[in-house]
Amino acid sequence: MKVTEMSKEVFHMTERILAFQPLTSDQAQELTTLGAEVIPADDWETATGITVIFGWHREHGPKVLQNPANTIHWIQTASAGVDYLPLDWIKAHQIRVTNASGAYSGAIAESTIGYLLYFLRGFNESVKNQAGHFWQRPARSDLGLLSNQKIVIYGTGSIGQAIANLLNGFGNYPFGVNRTGHGVTGFQGAVALADDTGLVKDADVVINAMPATSATDHYFGRDYFKHLDGLRVFVNVGRGKSVDEAALMDALLYQNVLHAALDVFETEPLPKTSRLWDYPNVIITPHQTGFAAENTLPIFGYLKDNLTSWTTDHELTVNLVDVSRGY
Amino acid sequence: MKVTEMSKEVFHMTERILAFQPLTSDQAQELTTLGAEVIPADDWETATGITVIFGWHREHGPKVLQNPANTIHWIQTASAGVDYLPLDWIKAHQIRVTNASGAYSGAIAESTIGYLLYFLRGFNESVKNQAGHFWQRPARSDLGLLSNQKIVIYGTGSIGQAIANLLNGFGNYPFGVNRTGHGVTGFQGAVALADDTGLVKDADVVINAMPATSATDHYFGRDYFKHLDGLRVFVNVGRGKSVDEAALMDALLYQNVLHAALDVFETEPLPKTSRLWDYPNVIITPHQTGFAAENTLPIFGYLKDNLTSWTTDHELTVNLVDVSRGY
Known part of the structure; x- marks a missing residue:
């Protein structure tokens, strides 16, 4: 310019x-x-x-x-x-x-893959069982493969593309959601933000990698979550303001969403008193997905x-x- | 035949x-x-x-x-x-x-990537901090990228190759160790089991994906671990007998090995009384890495x-x- x-x-x-x-x-x-x-x-x-x-x-x-x-x-x-x-x-x-x-996209993408495998491969339960010395094998049918999930990534910029690129290595071609619905390399397709309902209805994984703007403020709220029926993992590595945390907690309670990985929050640091800390099907990391010695x-x-x-x-x-x- | x-x-x-x-x-x-x-x-x-x-x-x-x-x-x-x-x-x-x-190689490979990201991206600490409602950001320098690690995979058969294939998607080309030192697709090189000392001395990650044979019995024992100085992650998705657990616990204590992800054990189920359960830098999964609804x-x-x-x-x-x- x-x-x-x-x-x-x-x-x-x-x-x-x-x-x-x-x-x-x-x-x-x-x-x-x-x-x-x-x-x-x-x-x-x-x-x-x-x-x-x-x-x-x-x-x-x-x-x-x-x-x-x-x-x-x-x-x-x-x-x-x-x-x-x-x-x-x-x-x-x-x-x-x-x-x-x-600068952070590679690190954020690696963390995102880590979150997905943490839940899909049953580590969430293993970690709890380990604390109690319980050898409790999961049902075979409860564990899934990343290669097989229908994944929707909100935001197809640098972070979304880095996530898609790693998913491609697992044989997974995700769907993208962006402002205009334009196609992006590494994605099998994309829709505009206004047209996402049909796409996410049968998704297994939703990843938010959008910047915080007035259009994304509380985008993931009650109206959004009510369309989901047992979404396997919801990931927020975008901005905390994009998610209505009260609505997400209800969605977790009513199993619209089964697991969530959250790195960003409406208020940071996440207050000690937030009920989110204690949700057994949520992993909370303190705004660190972009961290790496290398970046x-x-x-x-x-x-x-x-x-x-x-x-x-x-x-x-x-x-x-x-x-x-x-x- | x-x-x-x-x-x-x-x-x-x-x-x-x-x-x-x-x-x-x-x-x-x-x-x-x-x-x-x-x-x-x-x-x-x-x-x-x-x-x-x-x-x-x-x-x-x-x-x-x-x-x-x-x-x-x-x-x-x-x-x-x-x-x-x-x-x-x-x-x-x-x-x-x-x-x-x-049949299980794809699932085992996905779990293996999950173990590595669990430690490299700091989830191990996050999970503990979450239990105490602690917003404790790690030092930037404590988190690493999978793309940057020197990884050595023992066993270059179906499982080892599936792991290498996924690592390649992260831009990582691992080293292999097999019986004869023959090269294998997806690996940047391979050495014979007898010649591995030089290779692992400065490795960041060691993954055992060998079958249990008399040659691999307690292969990962005191003599092996003493050559390591702060190995970032040791993964066992092969067979439990390949690892001398008492030697591994000492290696974790003396920081020859910083973290371990173990799916198989000398005795399975891992006995309630095993000290391994309580190691803070170990994740234990109950011989489940091969599990998936799909396989x-x-x-x-x-x-x-x-x-x-x-x-x-x-x-x-x-x-x-x-x-x-x-x-």
Whole structure:
């Protein structure tokens, strides 16, 4: 995207990058070599003339953005979702946002396959029986094969595609749900969000990998779950706000949904008092599916590539977010 | 394998099949159509002239075999391993054995991937934290990607190949260990059992998928584990006898091995008093990795195909076991 007239004055300036996201000294040196100045996170309040923010801080970030001593024209997040940013303010001030879409997709996809196998292969029961020293073999018919499940993935972007790609290795070609119903590699078909009812009625597995937008807010609620009759596994690796947790708990109770794997929640951390913790057919992980020792490198790569293209061509080439759309 | 002179007299007889393995009435009818008589498991003691055994029963099987009123010339097992059969007696009486190798491989491979992801993606800790309502995010560096692990699979037969095939879908090409070190599709290389030390020294994951033979008895013992320094996951989906459980427990204690997933045990059911149940970094499943609603059909197919080839060509074409070798 070519920059607008408005922001022309910022070019050929030295970029001053506030790094909320930790950088190694080698990484900081690389940015300096590219002509930027790096401001440590601790200096967020005293530094002036900040032009770029790398990563985010829920309290400090908005203050840096609104401090008249700074001129932020670009935020490079370290996350795929950007719903926690003050998007209205960002849009009004024509600040560009690039995200870390893709950096976590491989890890999220691996965790998702893990969730499915955890329930399909009976580990859920084994773990409970192990605590009581019970050698309790399941009924053969209670265990299933991933290769044989009808799987519907909501969201066919970077995460959805990474999940589909791994499923393909199991001989499974999932269905996708996206905004327009356009086909995507690795999926056997796709429908638009508005047309999903027929598709999910006889699904075995539903996976939410959508970003949080106003269209996805509580999308998985009472009206959704009532169409399901014994869905084997519901997975949420998208955003917590997409699921009405009270409705999901009822769906689990009435067996519209048999098992759920949840990594994201309406409120995070999930409150101690939430009844979800105690559901025997639910696995809860603390927003960690994207974690892996291996995956911080790509994020720094996005910053570097964008800094280079910004400096030379006034473009942000990697993962530019449509701020109006929210992803 | 062509039959020997010795057994020529059995041909053109009607085969009388004792079905320890349950048959549906449709399946029994199919066997009758193929010219066989089906004897229900309950009649094991009173029936005479039994020529074929389908499945096995630990107490009744040997008695049927040794009853002079029967002339058993073929056993079709419903299992991949055949180490529980009276192999010496079977060999001495030139009884053929066909097994169910392949029927369970897909299910075992899926479970194996599930075990690896359970530990690599941190579910082991999540499950414990969930019980206490603890929102405890792991260190990013403690979670790993399956795509990045160095994996060594012992046994490159049907099960080992099925595991390798699924790993390939994660971009992972494992190493194999087999009798001769011959290469196998899906593996990036293989070594002979005697030459494995160098290969496993820096492995992240070791998977045992070998049959139980005298060569594999307690193969994974003190001498083996002492070469490991923080192996991330040890998986046993082969046979329990291959692992010296006391040595494994010490290896877990001294962190030669960090996590273990065990489906088979020296004694099954695993005794209530075994200390293994309480190891926090071990998942125990009760010899169930091969279970799936989908996988009883292939076993009946093996029986039918072998019955057909036996009746027409005096050959057993599917899964003939080398009784001397034990698999």
